[in-house]
Amino acid sequence: MSDDTIRLVTIGRIFRRRWRLLVIVTVVGALVGFGASLLFPPSYTTSTSVLLAGQWGERELLTQAEIAASSAVVDRAAATLGWTGVGGSELRDRVSAKAADGNIIKISGTADTPERAGRLSDQVAQQFVTFAARIAGDSTDPEAAVRPEALRQKVEQAGRRITELADAADPGRTVEGVQARTELEKLRTALQEAMKKLDEADPAANKANMVVMGPAARPAGEAPPTRMQLIVAGALLFFLLTVIGHLTAARMSRRLRTEPEIAAALGSALLGTVEVPGERAAHRPEGRGPQARIRRRLGLDTRWDTPTPQTSGDEAGRQLRYRRVCARLRDQLPVPRRLLVVVPDGDEIARRAAGQLAAEAESDPSPSSSSRGYPMLRVVGVSVERPMVPDRDNESGALVVLSAGSWTAGELAGIAEACADAKHEVVGIVLAGTVRARPTRAAGHPPQHAAPAFAVGDDARGGSA
Incomplete structure (x- = not known):
């Protein structure tokens, strides 16, 4: 990772x-x-409000909302509407109710047309009010229904008796008469207030006092x-x-990006890093057929996670990097000899760098001087799936050139094993990277050398790892 x-x-x-x-x-x-x-066909939702008069607690309002969306109410609404193929079970999923501020129950209905949505919510609201009134009027105890009415009659009789006593009392001639009339009026007022509170506290009266606040509004748009x-x-x-x-x-990528990881996978030392000018066409692997064309159209034939190339100084600076790698090779080898430059197949950046490195080794100005000259390099491509390196012939060692972040540790280990099977010692590693070349070239600088031909794995001799 x-x-x-x-x-x-x-x-x-x-x-x-x-x-x-x-x-x-x-x-x-x-x-x-x-x-x-x-x-999912379009649906429309609208709401109808029902006002509950009187004193209601929060839990009571929640209970009324549950009753409004219950099967007892929705089934009655479905029977009244009489829609073909739509029963109470289907309408239960389309009806909802919630308690709002101000003792209001909002009943929402959803249907496939705005007209049906309005009719559904209105009918459910009407059935809810009817059902609530029926519950308030029903009682399992007949005596319990008679008691409040009998109490009212008793209070009325008491009020008339108080009036008679007040008229019969001394009409203000004595202090005792005035006090008696005052006490009787207080008693009448207390009885009236008690009956008023009793009516307000009567749950049957509250539940029956519900009002539908007009028809449902036409939905302005579809429901989400x-x-x-x-x-x-x-x-x-x-x-x-x-x-x-x-x-x-x-x-989750396992491709190696750092120099120590790459050196450990190949079991050799890093000799240096070289640069090649970034060319969009050069980064694209060759492929034919419809699948390859589709990948090129979508940009899938190139990797997206490679860093953006930095601007290069000039061509002379890039050439200096190649010379330094060749000089390190010359100093590392005891005698001048030929080496294989192993490049993984599909690594176009490394292939161009290997070609430039081989061309730089051939252009050694003094191969017979005391510096002993650069080693002779031959570039070969190796498949990472079935790595195969030519056996020792004129070459007696291998130099691996690759780009960072392109290969896993297992793939590089396979290349190292293929070199060992062919009796080639991996004498060093060169990392290649892309840079953005400047639009102008330094005056008098020679052009880049063409890359030499690759040795094909099928024609090469040697074992496979």
């Missing part, structure tokens, strides 16, 4: 190098969302999720999944 931190520059690199793929995946996601909208919401959600979901897939693949 790579320990590189996922930063905004990484996401920007995905957008920049995989924008064709992201566009196509987003369009596919939008089409999937459109297809999903065809499976609408067709447009499904299309946008599908496009966004596919887009995010593609980006997350790229980040996960990069996070």
